[in-house]
Amino acid sequence: MMTINQYIEANKDRFLEELFDLLRIPSVSTDKKFKDEVVKAANFLKNSLLEAGADNVEVCPTQGNPIVYGEKLIGKDLPTVLVYGHYDVQPADPEHLWLTPPFEPTIREGKIYARGACDDKGQTYMHIKAFEYMMKYGQLPCNVKFMLEGEEEIGSVHLADFVRANREKLQADVILISDTSMISNEIPSIATGLRGLSYMEVEVIGPNRDLHSGVYGGAVANPLNVLCEMIASLKDERGRITIPHFYDKVEELSPAERQAMSEAPFDLETYKKELGIEEVFGEEGYSTLERASVRPTLDVNGIWGGYTGEGAKTVLPSKAQAKISMRLVPHQNSEEISQLFAAHFQAIAPKTVKVNVSFHHGGEPVVVSIDSVAYKAAEKAYEKTFGRKPIPKREGGSIPIVAMFKRELGLDSLLMGFGLDSDAIHSPNEHYGIFNYLKGIETIPYFYQYFAEMSQK
Amino acid sequence: MMTINQYIEANKDRFLEELFDLLRIPSVSTDKKFKDEVVKAANFLKNSLLEAGADNVEVCPTQGNPIVYGEKLIGKDLPTVLVYGHYDVQPADPEHLWLTPPFEPTIREGKIYARGACDDKGQTYMHIKAFEYMMKYGQLPCNVKFMLEGEEEIGSVHLADFVRANREKLQADVILISDTSMISNEIPSIATGLRGLSYMEVEVIGPNRDLHSGVYGGAVANPLNVLCEMIASLKDERGRITIPHFYDKVEELSPAERQAMSEAPFDLETYKKELGIEEVFGEEGYSTLERASVRPTLDVNGIWGGYTGEGAKTVLPSKAQAKISMRLVPHQNSEEISQLFAAHFQAIAPKTVKVNVSFHHGGEPVVVSIDSVAYKAAEKAYEKTFGRKPIPKREGGSIPIVAMFKRELGLDSLLMGFGLDSDAIHSPNEHYGIFNYLKGIETIPYFYQYFAEMSQK
Numbered sequence: 001m002m003t004i005n006q007y008i009e010a011n012k013d014r015f016l017e018e019l020f021d022l023l024r025i026p027s028v029s030t031d032k033k034f035k036d037e038v039v040k041a042a043n044f045l046k047n048s049l050l051e052a053g054a055d056n057v058e059v060c061p062t063q064g065n066p067i068v069y070g071e072k073l074i075g076k077d078l079p080t081v082l083v084y085g086h087y088d089v090q091p092a093d094p095e096h097l098w099l100t101p102p103f104e105p106t107i108r109e110g111k112i113y114a115r116g117a118c119d120d121k122g123q124t125y126m127h128i129k130a131f132e133y134m135m136k137y138g139q140l141p142c143n144v145k146f147m148l149e150g151e152e153e154i155g156s157v158h159l160a161d162f163v164r165a166n167r168e169k170l171q172a173d174v175i176l177i178s179d180t181s182m183i184s185n186e187i188p189s190i191a192t193g194l195r196g197l198s199y200m201e202v203e204v205i206g207p208n209r210d211l212h213s214g215v216y217g218g219a220v221a222n223p224l225n226v227l228c229e230m231i232a233s234l235k236d237e238r239g240r241i242t243i244p245h246f247y248d249k250v251e252e253l254s255p256a257e258r259q260a261m262s263e264a265p266f267d268l269e270t271y272k273k274e275l276g277i278e279e280v281f282g283e284e285g286y287s288t289l290e291r292a293s294v295r296p297t298l299d300v301n302g303i304w305g306g307y308t309g310e311g312a313k314t315v316l317p318s319k320a321q322a323k324i325s326m327r328l329v330p331h332q333n334s335e336e337i338s339q340l341f342a343a344h345f346q347a348i349a350p351k352t353v354k355v356n357v358s359f360h361h362g363g364e365p366v367v368v369s370i371d372s373v374a375y376k377a378a379e380k381a382y383e384k385t386f387g388r389k390p391i392p393k394r395e396g397g398s399i400p401i402v403a404m405f406k407r408e409l410g411l412d413s414l415l416m417g418f419g420l421d422s423d424a425i426h427s428p429n430e431h432y433g434i435f436n437y438l439k440g441i442e443t444i445p446y447f448y449q450y451f452a453e454m455s456q457k
Numbered sequence: 458m459m460t461i462n463q464y465i466e467a468n469k470d471r472f473l474e475e476l477f478d479l480l481r482i483p484s485v486s487t488d489k490k491f492k493d494e495v496v497k498a499a500n501f502l503k504n505s506l507l508e509a510g511a512d513n514v515e516v517c518p519t520q521g522n523p524i525v526y527g528e529k530l531i532g533k534d535l536p537t538v539l540v541y542g543h544y545d546v547q548p549a550d551p552e553h554l555w556l557t558p559p560f561e562p563t564i565r566e567g568k569i570y571a572r573g574a575c576d577d578k579g580q581t582y583m584h585i586k587a588f589e590y591m592m593k594y595g596q597l598p599c600n601v602k603f604m605l606e607g608e609e610e611i612g613s614v615h616l617a618d619f620v621r622a623n624r625e626k627l628q629a630d631v632i633l634i635s636d637t638s639m640i641s642n643e644i645p646s647i648a649t650g651l652r653g654l655s656y657m658e659v660e661v662i663g664p665n666r667d668l669h670s671g672v673y674g675g676a677v678a679n680p681l682n683v684l685c686e687m688i689a690s691l692k693d694e695r696g697r698i699t700i701p702h703f704y705d706k707v708e709e710l711s712p713a714e715r716q717a718m719s720e721a722p723f724d725l726e727t728y729k730k731e732l733g734i735e736e737v738f739g740e741e742g743y744s745t746l747e748r749a750s751v752r753p754t755l756d757v758n759g760i761w762g763g764y765t766g767e768g769a770k771t772v773l774p775s776k777a778q779a780k781i782s783m784r785l786v787p788h789q790n791s792e793e794i795s796q797l798f799a800a801h802f803q804a805i806a807p808k809t810v811k812v813n814v815s816f817h818h819g820g821e822p823v824v825v826s827i828d829s830v831a832y833k834a835a836e837k838a839y840e841k842t843f844g845r846k847p848i849p850k851r852e853g854g855s856i857p858i859v860a861m862f863k864r865e866l867g868l869d870s871l872l873m874g875f876g877l878d879s880d881a882i883h884s885p886n887e888h889y890g891i892f893n894y895l896k897g898i899e900t901i902p903y904f905y906q907y908f909a910e911m912s913q914k
């Protein structure tokens with residue numbers, strides 16, 4: 001028998017090659033033209049689970065993209081881990097900014113560059129390889145179930161239906177998710193909070209057609225100018241969001257919690273330098289770490305309208321559009337915030353335009369307890385493989401399904417993420433460290449071991 | 458011999474067919490991919506001039522698109538009319554909003570629908586057909602020169618060089634241009650003023666790459682939000698432009714002039730209804746007609762950044778861009794205003810971003826005298842064909858070359874436009890009334906006749 005370290009050493013080339021094959025599939029869920037690729041990625045994972053030794057593996061159809069399910073049940077009295085991951089990825093655009101093509105994985109300086117390398121194909125595939133090891137050497141200490149979806153990047157549209165329809169089958173003791181980041185490769189951390197999300201799209205409509213800016217300019221409200229004014233008014237000079245009642249339910253951290261956060265390793269100068277910015281910006285009275293994790297946000301994710309081609313066109317356009325999303329913090333509710341946004345955006349529209357507001361998707365904020373058996377088992381596993389205790393850390397991103405799992409299955413999730421904030425997920429040149437990929441594969445079996453042991457106590 | 462009316466009656470189908478052939482050429486000057494089409498349109502006009510009887514016709518190369526020149530010189534002691542027109546057109550986009558394809562001219566309800574139908578292929582071609590009539594029946598009463606360019610929609614980039622290099626050849630008594638509009642088919646008008654233009658492009662750059670809006674949102678300035686805030690700040694709540702010194706040189710109309718303008722036929726309810734808007738918007742204290750003609754403007758002509766595809770992408774983008782143009786009124790100077798804009802836009806940029814400002818093109822505002830022989834001859838010609846005296850009217854659009862002609866050739870221009878504001882130039886479904894096209898062909902020979910007669914007095 002090999003130890004997990006020996007097994008990784010002997011198989012790491014294959015582990016990389018297999019992941020590369022998965023990364024070559026452009027399974028972009030937000031764009032329908034990649035529909036076939038999404039299905040291809042699902043089938044790839046089905047085969048990977050089968051080869052690793054899972055039973056009852058199937059690609060379960062949904063109204064949208066399929067969910068890959070597989071399991072290994074070894075004993076009714078043993079605890080059960082339900083592994084969640086997602087095989088869909090963000091769009092690769094702007095593609096011209098990638099140094100190497102987004103769907104041709106390339107290694108540079110010890111990192112795998114590809115869309116999905118970290119988020120979440122790399123982090124999902126670690127679990128299958130860790131499972132492969134445990135199966136191969138009879139080291140699986142508990143039951144395991146896999147549920148790998150293809151709609152995480154578009155709001156897990158059909159996952160709740162699947163979960164509701166399979167409540168019995170999905171029963172477990174904890175949900176294990178690797179879709180977050182650590183502080184650094186030297187300082188492991190476990191995510192203990194996630195922000196929620198409300199993602200909106202707005203349309204500002206002025207005249208019934210594009211107009212000549214000379215003939216009509218100055219006399220007719222320009223929807224592009226109006227949209228800019230409306231967006232600008234959504235924050236005040238202190239960086240506070242102006243939507244009425246937006247902050248009503250926002251969890252305020254205690255001075256002790258803020259103190260603890262301020263002690264987390266963070267260097268503002270390095271942060272600014274790494275992003276190439278001279279100054280940071282955010283809500284007055286909060287630190288950068290707080291702004292990026294425990295405070296809500298409002299960001300324009302996309303804006304367009306008028307003439308955007310080469311050269312100049314003197315047009316006063318009929319329409320302006322934007323995608324605007326808000327990150328939410330504990331106690332805020334995604335649907336409620338979406339409604340507050342829509343009502344406010346309509347209310348601030350001048351009479352010169354018509355406004356349409358629609359809702360893309362959302363998710364609820366989450367706080368993870370650090371007192372659970374699962375958290376303590378994970379803490380011990382990281383200590384074993386990293387040589388130091390992980391730090392509990394609030395994350396700024398959203399994994400909306402964590403709140404849904406709690407609601408529908410009554411289960412808590414454990415967020416064992418091995419990525420780094422600098423992995424450029426959702427950006428050009430997304431990457432994932434080979435160190436991180438292999439460290440994940442190494443740490444996961446220890447988690448299973450400790451979780452099984454500690455559950456029995 | 459036929460009268461011009463009889464000639465039009467006998468030839469109108471051919472006049473339309475020939476114009477349709479010209480309209481089928483997508484001579485879009487702002488987009489390099491149409492380069493060959495632009496040259497094709499120039500050659501088309503060369504042939505039209507030759508067939509109508511012009512001498513010395515040539516397609517003159519420039520550093521950019523060629524200029525078509527032709528002339529008929531019949532006597533040194535006779536006055537000379539220099540006809541200016543342009544054969545390039547605006548881009549057709551958004552193409553999906555056209556009811557019939559932009560480069561397949563179609564007649565609906567007495568109107569020719571096509572990109573360039575009015576601006577300015579239709580209005581240019583009238584002059585060639587009027588010239589054809591005068592040549593055919595020995596009715597040309599003075600010398601005529603044609604100068605038809607292919608870069609009007611991109612700021613006539615190479616026309617000034619051409620004019621400077623051909624000062625002798627271009628000597629004339631007046632420049633005749635049909636590239637403006639009338640009040641209505643029942644109420645003819647002659648343009649007596651044009652606004653100038655400064656067309657800028659701005660770029661707001663934040664982080665050195667697109668970021669995940671969850672990981673960084675709230676902590677890093679979002680260039681899209683910043684651009685919106687900067688644009689919003691360019692106007693105050695009274696609709697006044699906030700760029701320092703922007704209004705310093707703006708011509709203020711006398712109460713008498715404002716009174717005269719207020720008596721021009723205009724119905725605000727019809728105007729709003731025709732545009733499908735509930736309310737107009739513009740600078741406080743001025744009427745809609747004033748806002749659209751004698752007051753300067755600032756309009757966003759295009760904006761883009763972030764994710765603009767289908768669905769949602771939670772990105773905090775690296776960059777935001779916009780095209781912003783200002784219409785200028787007499788005494789404002791395009792270069793000076795462009796510099797004021799650039800300096801102000803840099804000055805209001807927060808330290809969280811970098812800003813680039815570039816200049817596309819511009820043009821100076823113009824006022825045309827109503828006391829010239831040319832104006833009085835035109836007035837008489839319109840009275841002859843429309844049965845009523847034309848009203849002098851300030852226009853909101855820009856024909857930057859009018860100021861350039863004055864500067865380089867010392868010549869005044871006469872703006873005999875036959876279009877309507879509702880012709881949707883620069884918009885989808887641009888059109889030009891068959892009535893207007895033929896009325897132009899009918900009126901132009903009378904202008905030549907009266908201009909020659911009145912010049913001799």
